[in-house]
Amino acid sequence: MSAVPPVEPVRAGSVGAWDHECDVLVIGFGCAGAAAAYEAAAAGARVTVLERAGGPGGSSALSGGEIYLGGGTALQKACGFDDTPGDMFAYLVAALGPHADTEKIRLYCDGSVEHFRWLCERGLTFNEGLFDAPSWVPPTADGLMWLGENAWPYNTVARPAPRGHRPATESFGGWLLMEKLVAAAREAGAADHADTLATNLVVGEGGRVAGVLARRYGERAAYRAHRAVVLTTGGFVDSEEMLALHAPVLLGHGKVSDGLDDGGGIRMAAALGAATRRMSAVQIALTALPALAVRGLLVNGLGQRFVNEDVYPGVFSAAAVLHQPGPYWVVVDEEGYEDVPRRDLWGVRPAFAAETLAELEESLGVPVGALETTVGVYNRHAERGEDPYFHKDRRWLRPLRPPFAAVDPRLGFGAGGRRDTGVAGFTLGGLHTTPDGAVLDQSGRPIPGLYAAGRATSGLHGDGYVSGTSLGDGTFFGRRAGRAAARSAG
Numbered sequence: 001m002s003a004v005p006p007v008e009p010v011r012a013g014s015v016g017a018w019d020h021e022c023d024v025l026v027i028g029f030g031c032a033g034a035a036a037a038y039e040a041a042a043a044g045a046r047v048t049v050l051e052r053a054g055g056p057g058g059s060s061a062l063s064g065g066e067i068y069l070g071g072g073t074a075l076q077k078a079c080g081f082d083d084t085p086g087d088m089f090a091y092l093v094a095a096l097g098p099h100a101d102t103e104k105i106r107l108y109c110d111g112s113v114e115h116f117r118w119l120c121e122r123g124l125t126f127n128e129g130l131f132d133a134p135s136w137v138p139p140t141a142d143g144l145m146w147l148g149e150n151a152w153p154y155n156t157v158a159r160p161a162p163r164g165h166r167p168a169t170e171s172f173g174g175w176l177l178m179e180k181l182v183a184a185a186r187e188a189g190a191a192d193h194a195d196t197l198a199t200n201l202v203v204g205e206g207g208r209v210a211g212v213l214a215r216r217y218g219e220r221a222a223y224r225a226h227r228a229v230v231l232t233t234g235g236f237v238d239s240e241e242m243l244a245l246h247a248p249v250l251l252g253h254g255k256v257s258d259g260l261d262d263g264g265g266i267r268m269a270a271a272l273g274a275a276t277r278r279m280s281a282v283q284i285a286l287t288a289l290p291a292l293a294v295r296g297l298l299v300n301g302l303g304q305r306f307v308n309e310d311v312y313p314g315v316f317s318a319a320a321v322l323h324q325p326g327p328y329w330v331v332v333d334e335e336g337y338e339d340v341p342r343r344d345l346w347g348v349r350p351a352f353a354a355e356t357l358a359e360l361e362e363s364l365g366v367p368v369g370a371l372e373t374t375v376g377v378y379n380r381h382a383e384r385g386e387d388p389y390f391h392k393d394r395r396w397l398r399p400l401r402p403p404f405a406a407v408d409p410r411l412g413f414g415a416g417g418r419r420d421t422g423v424a425g426f427t428l429g430g431l432h433t434t435p436d437g438a439v440l441d442q443s444g445r446p447i448p449g450l451y452a453a454g455r456a457t458s459g460l461h462g463d464g465y466v467s468g469t470s471l472g473d474g475t476f477f478g479r480r481a482g483r484a485a486a487r488s489a490g
Helices: 031-042 074-078 085-096 102-110 112-121 174-187 240-246 264-271 313-323 334-339 357-364 370-382 469-487
Strands: 020-027 047-050 191-193 196-203 209-216 219-231 282-286 297-299 329-333 352-354 404-407 423-427 438-440 446-452
Touching: 020 031, 020 209, 020 469, 031 047, 031 174, 031 219, 031 469, 047 196, 074 112, 085 102, 085 112, 102 112, 102 469, 112 469, 174 469, 196 219, 196 264, 209 446, 219 264, 219 469, 264 446, 282 313, 297 370, 329 334, 334 404, 352 357, 357 370, 357 404, 446 469
Parallel strands: 020 047, 020 219, 047 191, 219 446
Antiparallel strands: 196 209, 209 219, 282 423, 297 329, 329 404, 352 404, 438 446
């Protein structure tokens, strides 16, 4: 018997009295919900936002805060970089593919400069500075960072430019993004109800979505939406049942979420006949420190190298977890370890150290001679400033010399890390929507009165991922969904 509560739609005629009424009802107060609420309210609609947690923010507030923007933003220009929507498009199609949504990517790239201005107008600021090294989340307050654009093979398909735009704070900045977006939505007139879990869509005449039923402190509440409902409820990484059905690669691994990404919005819409898309697509993060990996080698459980370590770390994570035998190790020498600035080490310490590669092989349990062969080939080419197998940038090429060490991603970040799988992630698939957020049914027709944005939808992504494309996708297409919902005829 399933432990998942039923989500079948409810007929409006059976609701009786409505407890609350508005024009546009937004479900979820993360980045997509805040953007949708702001735009709908700014368009003159009466807006109510429901949030199941005790306050707004969601997974967006816990994120690194990077927003993927480009095409020639003021920040890029201030840091000395020229960029075009065409270069941004070419990179994103390659990085988010295969099977990325090129229509949405084109719209996103063409509108990126305007979207950057919109974020600034909502109160966000971005410091003029570039963090010029691979990282999951820079420890500095630099406003710009590379997200793999300057690494092979992506530097062969588009002119590289850094496009990770970071709010003006150190390290994780999602909280600041949400602070500004929530304030903007409220100032525009949107009301929000916390501790309120939407459970069922309400359907009126002609199959039009007319509102939702919700639970607040155990009591039922009925919300009427005279124009439209916008679902911005996040993905489904916190639902073991949905992962088993659609994205089993994440089963047993860590969750990148606020703990409430259980797919409820996706399931409510699917129960009404909504189509889903790319439900197996996931973001994967291996707890390997980019600052160390780039100065050494990332190897699989056979002691073999399989990727250029200067790529966006999500790329080496997916390459490892999806295609290589584990466990995975970051092999560095003493010079490489000592070269990492203390602030960039995140408390990571080697699991093993040895004077020779043969000793390190024995400690790691890899085949005899495997590391000696891998490091030997790498060193021979590195001495000539080459990496013919994987094309790591010359900036990071240097022969590795004894003593050697190996870092175990399963120990996580920070001193005294708890051993786990060393892998965490979230889902990228979701509801099939138009660029304006209209949710499509199984026949490809819009479901009247129903819109969606953010991780509840299948947005820009195919099978690839780059940091900042969730916050970017959510805010950009959340805005479009909010405007379309405000125009929707009830």
